[in-house]
Amino acid sequence: MTPDKSISPQELRHHWVNRDEIALLDVREEGPYSDAHPLFALSVPVSEIEEKLPPLVPRLSTPVVVYDDGEGYVDRAVARITALGYSHVSILDGGLSGYARVGEVYRDVNVPSKAFGELVESIRHTPSLAAPDAKKLLDQNPDVVVLDARRYEEYHTMSIPGGRSCPGGELLYRVFEAAPSPETTVIVNCAGRTRSIVGTQSLLNASVPNKVVALRNGTIGWTLEGLQLEHRREERAPPPSPEALRKARRHAEAWAQHVGVVTVDGCQVGQWASESRTLYLLDVRDPSEYTQSHAKGFANAPGGQLVQATDEWVGVRGARIVLYDTDGIRARMTASWLLQLGWEVYVLDANSTVPDVEPLVEWKGVSRDAPAGAITIDELQSLSDVTIVDLARSPVYRKGHIPGAWFASGPELVHDLKTIPGDGPIVLTSPDGQLAAANVDEARDHLPSRQLLYLTGGTAAWVSHGLALSSDDSRWLSSPIDVYQRPYEGTSNAREAMQGYLDWEYGLVAQLANDGVSCFHVVREMPDGVHM
Structure with a gap:
């Protein structure tokens, strides 16, 4: 199976700069992908196309570009993608090596968000404390709150002593309950850098009266300094009281207005859902709230993780995004970051009727019979x-x-x-x-x-069927390159890998500047005198 056409790296990059709809698929395993890929490439291994591609690229008429690095996967990928009904599939001229001649290639995963976090710190000078200084502050000052901006599961695995789970999208929503006194110092941490920086800057952007600092380099920095982490903790930042909720909403509304976040009603969303343009409807609340009840057509994408790993939910650059919550805080704060990340994003007005519609998801109509065998x-x-x-x-x-x-x-x-x-x-x-x-x-x-x-x-x-599994790992038909070992997750990472990861993050701003296709824009602070 051959595609309609090929596309040059220059043409691809023009799509990104012009904010036209396009999806770039790296059809290798995640291991090679994490070694080198273009900025906005999605990891969709050729063997997982049927499972991973439709949610990321819901419209069959979206331009889709595939590449590998000479492994010979692209023809198989094109055949499988076109079999699903996608009608505009192209192969990237020269593959990864051809792209590398005209654009930057990046290590790791979720790179756009991580690079953006570094850009935020460099422009906004987000305050941070090194691990020894944070430890000294915690030992000497009882009026300090540590909020862990990672997913709860990551926090539960390992955490800073005394820390409480408060995923990044929840920070402003919960901070006035977690730290009711403006005299309380708030430390925001994650495993590495991005969520600490973005989480801290979220609270500063919203003009929270407390002193707020990031734990520099997160649990990695803490570990590299020889400090001990806690494990299996279950403390969570409490949900807001009515008064704390009203206060947080005032702060969120002021910052969102400054950034230019636009709210829309259900009628507008319903109209967009019927148009031939990619639309993502995302509920940014905590997964437990989403599980209890949620609006039809809205997928759960917790706000902090959506900013940290946008490419895990939104695969089409140039698409439109609508965010939903029930409080008027979390969607606004998440949207404020996505706008700066170059996305066209809106917030569904919390007072509006939620539309009983779904975005145009053409692939749902594709019939796929179960194979024989x-x-x-x-x-x-x-x-x-x-x-x-x-x-x-x-x-x-x-x-x-x-x-x-x-x-x-x-x-x-x-x-x-x-x-x-x-x-x-x-x-x-x-x-x-x-x-x-x-x-x-x-x-x-x-x-x-x-x-x-x-x-x-x-x-x-x-x-x-009640049959036992085996943990014998001696039968490897293929090399296990399918998963990138993240230096910031788990408890058994080598010091060299952790330090190497931090060094790589520090260099991302220079890569972005040299690449020139991100369309990122970091918004400055609100002018003095803005009333909350």
Whole structure:
């Protein structure tokens, strides 16, 4: 399958600068992607296109560009993308190396947000404390509150002593309850730098009367200084009282007006939902609130994480975004950052009727029949000379898999299957079976000499039958390059990796300046005398 056309790196970059709709897909595994990719590239491995692409790129007529670095994935990716119904698919001329000749390539993941955080600090001079100074302050001054701006799960894994979980999108919403006295010092921390910087600057932007500082370099900086972290803490910043809520809303409204955040009503959102332009409807509240009740068509994207990892929810540059909350605070503060990140974003007026509509999601109408070759657990157990191949992420595979199963990288599956000895049937599995089903036909086409099947319900079905998993990790059909080991998550990272990550972040502002395609704009503080 060949695409309609190719696109040059220069043309791609013009789309970004002009804010035209376009999605750039890196169809390699996450490991190579994290080593080098263009600024706005999305990580969508070729083996996961059916699962990952539709939510990120909901309109089938959106221009989609794919690339690899010479691995030979792009033709397979184009075939799978066009099979879903996407009608404007292009291949990037020269792949990654061709792009690198005209634009910057970046390490790590969620790079636009991290680079933007560094830009914010360089322009706004966001105040911060080094770990030893923060530790001294905490030891000597009881009137200090530490708010951890990461996801609760990250906080629960490891945290600064005395810290409380308060994800970044919740900071202004909860700060007047967490620190009711304006004399209380507030320290905002994350694992590295971005969420500490953005979280601290959020409170300063909103003119919170407290002294607010970031913990410089977060839990990484704390660890590198030889200080001890706490583990498995469960403290959360409390929800606001009615008075604290009113105060926070006044501050949010003043800052949002200064930035230029526009609120819209349900009628306007309904009209946009019917237009042929990509629209993302996102509920920025805490996941627990979203689970209890939410508006039709709005996906949950907690505000702090949406700013930190926008590319995990919004895949089309040049798209339109509408944010929703029930308090008038979290959506405004999140929108104020997304605007500065170059997005066209609006807030649904909290007093407006929520529209009973969904954004135009063309791929939902695409019919995809289940492929042939599905088998049940009982049928699997009756097979002889069978080889099981697991397409789970490598950390999931290590944690537990069907006994005897081999790990395989999805993009390399069609190549690595040929190395399996014997001539018996091969059964693909994955955590819920969906990824196995999505890849069985392609595997069958490349290995016609073997019977290719897939396990209905995947490894979860095995467990639901009361069957044990194995943690033996000696069967690696493919190299485990599918997951980038983030230096700022977990508790077993090497010091060199943590320091290297910080050094990389410090260099991002220079890369942005040299690249010239970000469309970022950091808004200065409100003028003196603005009344709250």
